[in-house]
Amino acid sequence: MEEKKWKAIKKLPKIDLHLHLDGSVKPGTVLDLAKTQGLILPGNTIDKIRPLLQIDENCNSLKEYLSKFDLVSRVLQTSEAIERVAFELVEQAYSTNCKYIEVRFGPQLHREKGLTVEEVIFSVIKGLKKGERKFGVGANAIACCLRHHAINQNIEVIQASAQFIDGGLAGVDLAGDEASFPAFLFRRIFKFADKKRIPITIHAGEAAGSENIKEAVQHLGATRIGHGVRLREDLHLLDYLSKNKIPLEMCPISNIQTKACSGWDDYPIREYFDLGLMVTVNTDNLTVSNTNLNKEYAMVMEKFNFTFKEIYQLVINSIDAAFISIEEKQLLKKQCKVEYDLISTGEEEVVI
Numbered sequence: 132m133e134e135k136k137w138k139a140i141k142k143l144p145k146i147d148l149h150l151h152l153d154g155s156v157k158p159g160t161v162l163d164l165a166k167t168q169g170l171i172l173p174g175n176t177i178d179k180i181r182p183l184l185q186i187d188e189n190c191n192s193l194k195e196y197l198s199k200f201d202l203v204s205r206v207l208q209t210s211e212a213i214e215r216v217a218f219e220l221v222e223q224a225y226s227t228n229c230k231y232i233e234v235r236f237g238p239q240l241h242r243e244k245g246l247t248v249e250e251v252i253f254s255v256i257k258g259l260k261k262g263e264r265k266f267g268v269g270a271n272a273i274a275c276c277l278r279h280h281a282i283n284q285n286i287e288v289i290q291a292s293a294q295f296i297d298g299g300l301a302g303v304d305l306a307g308d309e310a311s312f313p314a315f316l317f318r319r320i321f322k323f324a325d326k327k328r329i330p331i332t333i334h335a336g337e338a339a340g341s342e343n344i345k346e347a348v349q350h351l352g353a354t355r356i357g358h359g360v361r362l363r364e365d366l367h368l369l370d371y372l373s374k375n376k377i378p379l380e381m382c383p384i385s386n387i388q389t390k391a392c393s394g395w396d397d398y399p400i401r402e403y404f405d406l407g408l409m410v411t412v413n414t415d416n417l418t419v420s421n422t423n424l425n426k427e428y429a430m431v432m433e434k435f436n437f438t439f440k441e442i443y444q445l446v447i448n449s450i451d452a453a454f455i456s457i458e459e460k461q462l463l464k465k466q467c468k469v470e471y472d473l474i475s476t477g478e479e480e481v482v483i
């Protein structure tokens with residue numbers, strides 16, 4: 132990419148709405164945590180541990196991608212560790228000039244040493260808020276139900292989440308192996324979340340077809356869709372999402388790695404944007420996908436010829452899609468506009 136454009140992308144104020152905590156732990160922190168916890172990992176240098184946490188170009192499916200979360204999970208079983216990685220995630224966001232993040236995690240995945248669901252959520256929020264204060268990056272949590280977990284485990288997540296709503300938790304999600312567990316299996320769980328008035332986003336149309344997106348918006352109460360790459364399989368549904376401004380949290384680099392489509396040439400982000408869908412750009416997992424928000428935006432600009440003005444529209448879409456109040460959105464928009472005006476003429480061109 133041209134140096135001038137890359138500089139502009141780095142300076143662009145950005146938002147990340149789809150970012151997993153466990154998939155974004157720095158390799159050095161994994162080593163550090165293992166050392167303090169007295170755990171022996173299959174590698175004791177960053178060079179040895181990084182490939183065990185990161186997907187390579189041979190990844191063939193979401194299922195394979197998800198296997199990269201096993202190792203990191205071993206060090207994320209204490210309140211201190213969880214709080215630390217949440218704090219560091221805000222710091223990582225700050226380093227790419229990201230102004231607001233929503234961080235998702237599966238509370239049930241951090242209970243091997245006896246933490247309660249509430250304690251896990253509390254630790255994540257504590258770390259995020261500490262980071263928010265230090266780096267000036269807004270940060271809220273999203274609790275994930277897992278597709279392979281029992282109903283009562285997922286109900287527990289919703290129940291606990293309800294206690295933290297407006298106290299640092301912005302919503303709930305459904306994550307995990309989409310190909311093996313279709314969305315309709317989770318109606319009861321998300322009816323319950325809806326009843327508790329918790330905002331809902333659902334991973335759908337990533338490793339399975341558009342029927343999961345339909346189910347998510349029609350029956351699970353989703354007001355946002357995680358990925359939604361396969362929405363184009365159902366044009367009627369596409370029209371519905373477009374008319375109702377239901378945002379897609381697209382994660383380009385991860386979507387290519389998990390084979391949500393056959394490759395960059397086949398990635399529908401430009402098509403969706405032009406059709407008026409509320410497209411947003413996100414990272415998914417900083418470590419597993421070896422990505423950051425600058426890389427994601429640069430990729431979109433380069434591969435799909437987005438002008439700088441269109442790129443900024445993607446940022447505005449993210450603010451509109453965020454699970455925050457109208458006042459908070461207005462504040463973020465003001466903050467972003469000031470920085471955007473410094474790097475753009477307002478036309479297609481970029482000025483630095």
Ligand SMILES: O=c1[nH]cnc2c1ncn2[C@@H]1O[C@H](CO)[C@@H](O)[C@H]1O
Nearest residue numbers: 151153200235236237275306307334
């Ligand atoms: O792209 C994805 N699709 C579906 N599930 C995912 C993705 N990335 C991560 N997770 C799952 O969400 C859990 C909580 O963060 C992770 O442990 C992983 O299993």
Ligand SMILES: [Zn+2]
Nearest residue numbers: 151334357415
């Ligand atoms: Zn995800």
